[in-house]
């Protein structure tokens with residue numbers, strides 16, 4: 001490699017992640033020059049507000065509010081899209097690819113909703129698009145899937161893909177604190193996205209599992225085709241009662257290939273046995289468990305977000321971008337499939353944990369049992385826990401194997417019973433068998 005070559009890089013966005021990238025490229029200039037086989041020069045960064053104070057020093061002459069000053073500059077080799085969002089980010093990514101740039105991105109939202117278009121454009125333009133930082137922050141999971149485990153087919157990929165939810169659940173359990181208390185703290189510490197629903201309601205994890213599903217199965221699965229439930233309904237009691245089952249509650253994102261070939265993509269709070277290494281991944285850490293038919297199971301753990309972990313992944317992509325510019329092939333291509341067949345809720349089964357509030361009086365349990373029996377659901381364990389003097393009690397139960405469809409119908413019927421005073425909250429008992 002020609003170690004004297006200078007590569008010019010333009011940043012779309014100079015926020016948390018981009019500043020981390022630039023900070024580490026500067027701090028490790030010499031070692032980066034040796035490892036990357038060339039020098040990286042910051043050509044320009046596009047921001048909304050040029051006068052904003054930033055943690056890294058960037059001369060004002062290198063800042064612009066016009067992204068096309070970067071895209072249309074023929075001297076710029078690499079464009080890093082680190083602005084986020086899906087509208088402008090998509091427009092600029094496509095424009096950069098059409099202008100012959102190599103694009104690096106951490107933007108899972110735009111990849112999940114427009115990945116097919118972006119990848120097609122990259123192919124059409126003979127360009128390259130790198131996106132390691134879009135899933136699981138510092139864990140190089142995209143490289144693992146594309147390169148390290150290229151020999152494998154994946155029947156099950158699951159894990160913790162949202163650090164904010166994991167932080168909230170960890171602290172609730174450790175401190176016996178309510179969801180609301182810890183959420184407030186997470187907001188204060190800046191751990192929650194501006195659009196809170198992305199984290200709390202599972203959408204961020206859904207974007208990431210869509211990307212892993214694409215790499216593993218060659219098809220784009222929209223979030224509308226997934227079962228997505230966040231952690232909003234979790235109560236401290238669930239964390240405590242989970243221990244009775246030797247489990248811990250985690251927000252689990254998964255893509256499973258059923259034996260009949262259908263795919264099932266989901267994000268939901270799940271009970272994981274404490275013997276599963278993923279159940280012991282806490283705080284802001286992420287974990288990804290991959291079941292490959294050749295390698296068996298591998299588990300990857302690391303910081304799922306934050307400036308430095310994400311910068312580490314973006315810099316790895318910049319390194320690949322340099323190699324590509326120096327003549328290496330872009331990346332392993334994914335074998336694109338036509339429309340995948342998604343599993344219906346009646347095809348997906350498992351054990352479930354249900355929690356709901358009832359009138360504490362005679363005959364209630366019999367009524368509940370008959371509703372469940374109608375859907376052919378059999379109860380494995382049932383606890384009744386009186387929680388205050390209001391004459392109400394919590395019912396906590398686990399079921400034997402049944403389908404998602406049956407549980408959905410049973411919960412609808414239970415909600416409509418006059419003796420049931422809270423909507424049943426469902427936590428799946430995660431089945432990591434393949």
Ligand SMILES: NC(=O)c1ccc[n+]([C@@H]2O[C@H](COP(=O)([O-])OP(=O)(O)OC[C@H]3O[C@@H](n4cnc5c(N)ncnc54)[C@H](OP(=O)(O)O)[C@@H]3O)[C@@H](O)[C@H]2O)c1
Pocket residue numbers: 012013014015016017018046047048049050052065081082083084085088106107108109133134137304305306307310
């Ligand atoms: N933060 C993380 O831990 C993390 C982890 C993994 C992936 N990501 C992804 O990385 C990307 C960047 O995240 P971030 O946390 O660095 O975001 P951020 O701190 O909000 O920074 C966004 C940057 O983009 C600029 N920007 C936004 N809209 C713009 C527009 N229309 N025109 C020009 N500039 C615009 C902002 O300019 P101003 O500075 O002037 O406001 C800012 O510099 C996102 O896609 C995010 O999902 C982030």
